[in-house]
Amino acid sequence: MKEWTREERYRVLQGADDILGLYESIKESDYRQTYHLQPITGLSSDPNGFVYHKGVWHLFYQWCPWGAVHGLKYWYHTASKDLVHWKNCGVGIYPDSFYDNKGVHSGSGFSTGDDLYLFYTGNHRDEDWVRTPYTCVAKLEDSGELIKAPQPLFGPHENYTEHQRDPKVVYDEETQKYYILLGAQSKDLKGKVLIYSSDSLLEGWTFVGELRVPGFEDLGGMWECPSIERISGKDVLVFSPQYTTLPNRNQSTNHNIYLLGKMDYKNLTFTAEGNYRHLDYGFDFYAAQFAANNGDPDRAVLTAWMGLPDNHYPTEAEDWEGSLTLPRELRLVNNRLLQRPVPGLASLREKAVVLDEELPRVCELEVSNHQGQDFELKLFSKKDGSGGFCISYDSQTKLCTVDRSQMDQHFNAELGECLTVPLEDGLTKLAVYIDKSSVEIFINDGQVTFTSHLYPTKQEAYYSASSHLDLQAWLLKPAVTDDFVI
Ligand code: FRU
Numbered sequence: 001m002k003e004w005t006r007e008e009r010y011r012v013l014q015g016a017d018d019i020l021g022l023y024e025s026i027k028e029s030d031y032r033q034t035y036h037l038q039p040i041t042g043l044s045s046d047p048n049g050f051v052y053h054k055g056v057w058h059l060f061y062q063w064c065p066w067g068a069v070h071g072l073k074y075w076y077h078t079a080s081k082d083l084v085h086w087k088n089c090g091v092g093i094y095p096d097s098f099y100d101n102k103g104v105h106s107g108s109g110f111s112t113g114d115d116l117y118l119f120y121t122g123n124h125r126d127e128d129w130v131r132t133p134y135t136c137v138a139k140l141e142d143s144g145e146l147i148k149a150p151q152p153l154f155g156p157h158e159n160y161t162e163h164q165r166d167p168k169v170v171y172d173e174e175t176q177k178y179y180i181l182l183g184a185q186s187k188d189l190k191g192k193v194l195i196y197s198s199d200s201l202l203e204g205w206t207f208v209g210e211l212r213v214p215g216f217e218d219l220g221g222m223w224e225c226p227s228i229e230r231i232s233g234k235d236v237l238v239f240s241p242q243y244t245t246l247p248n249r250n251q252s253t254n255h256n257i258y259l260l261g262k263m264d265y266k267n268l269t270f271t272a273e274g275n276y277r278h279l280d281y282g283f284d285f286y287a288a289q290f291a292a293n294n295g296d297p298d299r300a301v302l303t304a305w306m307g308l309p310d311n312h313y314p315t316e317a318e319d320w321e322g323s324l325t326l327p328r329e330l331r332l333v334n335n336r337l338l339q340r341p342v343p344g345l346a347s348l349r350e351k352a353v354v355l356d357e358e359l360p361r362v363c364e365l366e367v368s369n370h371q372g373q374d375f376e377l378k379l380f381s382k383k384d385g386s387g388g389f390c391i392s393y394d395s396q397t398k399l400c401t402v403d404r405s406q407m408d409q410h411f412n413a414e415l416g417e418c419l420t421v422p423l424e425d426g427l428t429k430l431a432v433y434i435d436k437s438s439v440e441i442f443i444n445d446g447q448v449t450f451t452s453h454l455y456p457t458k459q460e461a462y463y464s465a466s467s468h469l470d471l472q473a474w475l476l477k478p479a480v481t482d483d484f485v486i
Contacts (some may be wrong), residue, residue, distance in 0.1 A: 061075070088481060177198065373394075
């Protein structure tokens with residue numbers, strides 16, 4: 001693993017030439033995704049500023065140009081008309097002001113219909129490396145020009161630690177006010193959401209208090225990337241708690257969960273119905289964000305970083321890592337949250353293929369386990385049947401186990417290479433989306449999902465499945481352009 005100095009990580013990008021060579025070599029990697037967003041060079045992490053505006057979906061990602069390392073962060077801009085085909089638009093926000101001198105950190109977008117605003121955390125550090133987080137806003141003009149407001153909307157609140165970031169902006173019809181939800185850490189090191197409100201998007205923001213989430217006060221030491229949406233009259237609060245372990249997540253201390261319930265902006269209380277659930281049970285899923293202004297009260301659209309803080313991936317050796325998950329559509333059915341890839345994704349199906357022994361590197365599988373029986377499905381095993389990414393189901397315990405320990409390339413093994421997913425209703429169906437370095441699994445029409453990076457070697461090219469499983473497969477067309485646009 002390469003050791004980076006602070007100077008290297010925080011080097012300022014002077015122009016496209018700085019990274020053209022890097023881009024040219026990374027482009028050749030066998031692990032470049034074909035229908036998932038990924039960094040043009042270096043590292044991509046959280047989705048940012050996901051918003052629908054004037055017929056276009058805008059989606060940015062946290063970007064560090066230099067390599068697979070968390071350093072000076074930019075927002076890199078991508079756009080799509082259908083949430084399936086994406087094009088690179090170049091750097092969205094540069095860390096070029098006093099307030100964001102050491103990074104433009106995560107945040108959200110908001111469209112007024114006419115204007116598009118991006119709210120982000122300016123990560124300021126002084127010479128002694130003392131951090132001050134600012135909540136900032138910029139306007140993205142139709143021409144693509146970005147205009148930063150000269151002053152931040154507000155600075156840090158003195159009652160909390162330096163960890164105050166990731167503004168999510170919403171408008172509440174009931175109180176007729178705008179709100180910013182901010183991920184934060186209290187001085188006694190507990191995860192919090194802070195709330196600011198205003199009558200106007202661009203000024204007058206005041207701190208109104210800490211969000212009460214009764215029953216979940218002790219869930220971790222920092223809540224990153226809060227996001228909230230109303231789906232069919234219910235509120236869904238999503239956040240990424242850290243510094244704690246949770247059931248079904250092995251040794252990982254970074255998680256992404258959701259609560260269903262009621263958000264009361266007047267009383268600053270989120271009343272949850274029942275316990276939290278993991279938004280995804282896989283190894284690599286974090287910092288999920290809802291798209292703003294999606295325009296349909298019965299569905300939400302969400303994407304996440306396919307990766308976790310402090311994790312390392314094999315493409316680090318090629319000076320890049322990370323990807324965003326497929327954008328998902330979330331609906332409430334019988335009071336359960338169901339997640340599935342956006343319906344337009346079906347347009348990528350090239351042709352149905354009858355699977356022989358070999359498994360295509362880019363494909364979609366539909367797997368039916370009609371009777372809910374035990375099964376084993378191995379992806380990317382070797383010709384003799386050994387190894388592979390193994391998905392198995394035990395109908396007695398209603399547990400699905402996903403084991404990547406038999407693959408040739410091991411990564412983040414110390415956090416556990418095998419995860420178990422509890423399934424209340426058994427397991428009858430899987431939809432599996434395989435790209436060059438990832439797999440996303442939607443179980444039982446999206447009651448539960450599982451996302452993992454995966455780096456098969458040349459000899460890991462086969463599959464096997466219990467004979468009672470019904471398998472259909474499609475090759476998928478590419479949907480990201482991967483062009484060099486700065
Ligand atoms: C989550 C996070 C955010 C922060 C950003 C910095 O992965 O730590 O809280 O804004 O990444 O890149």
